[in-house]
């Protein structure tokens with residue numbers, strides 16, 4: 001059996017094969033001159049293998065990923081691991097403390113600030129410190145997100161499928177839906193991928209919550225990914241039953257035509273047919289009822305959660321599926337019902 005070498009922890013520490021370590025890593029300083037530190041756990045496997053990062057809460061109020069990564073750090077044993085996993089459950093500590101999406105006071109987006117710069121403005125220095133120390137040294141990585149406040153997402157993967165290494169990583173997670181695209185400039189997955197660390201983002205659920213069903217599903221996805229990289233050979237790669245690749249440009253958010261109070265008829269992950277009434281919108285007296293219908297047969301992958309709208313506010317995110325996928329979707333639903 002090949003033995004792993006000690007892993008170098010920035011700036012100058014070491015961790016031996018078969019060990020894990022919890023550290024608080026300084027990425028900036030606050031107005032009092034005190035350090036801003038992010039929690040980092042490194043699982044360094046007994047056997048050699050790839051190095052991967054897992055990140056969450058670059059948007060400070062997106063919590064499902066925090067719990068997913070904590071599950072990995074609390075339960076995965078480095079004795080049974082080939083390679084190294086760098087776990088960063090709270091990337092944006094100031095936003096996490098304020099329970100906001102963006103950095104407090106400046107409202108800047110950490111997930112548009114990568115790879116950062118050593119001498120740039122504050123948020124870019126923070127991004128640089130994280131990127132250089134923990135992202136760039138990895139062979140691949142997964143960044144967890146949820147929908148923005150007031151909406152919810154079905155679990156799906158965002159990946160640039162034009163790159164084979166990223167495509168392999170995306171498929172290994174076993175998600176039903178993969179949305180193909182590079183991602184915005186400055187986003188962690190795009191910039192990491194361009195720096196030769198193939199990366200994907202996983203979207204699941206809504207902000208400010210731990211959603212146990214989605215968290216469990218994502219943990220299965222991680223088990224599948226790490227099995228496909230032979231880092232945890234006891235686990236197996238999952239096939240989700242059906243799968244659809246969505247081109248980023250085909251995304252359709254259906255918007256409200258009127259203001260009012262919304263009564264939803266569906267959930268994220270539901271398949272709807274053309275003409276189905278997705279929701280009704282009424283005024284407080286329950287008069288002036290308007291209906292929002294599905295413009296085509298497709299899958300709802302994102303949905304309003306805060307049930308009040310103005311004209312033009314997004315209500316649901318619909319993607320089309322081909323006929324074969326729709327059949328496989330129905331088959332998987334009837335299998336689930338039988339259980």
Ligand SMILES: [Zn+2]
Pocket residue numbers: 058059062144145146
């Ligand atoms: Zn996010």
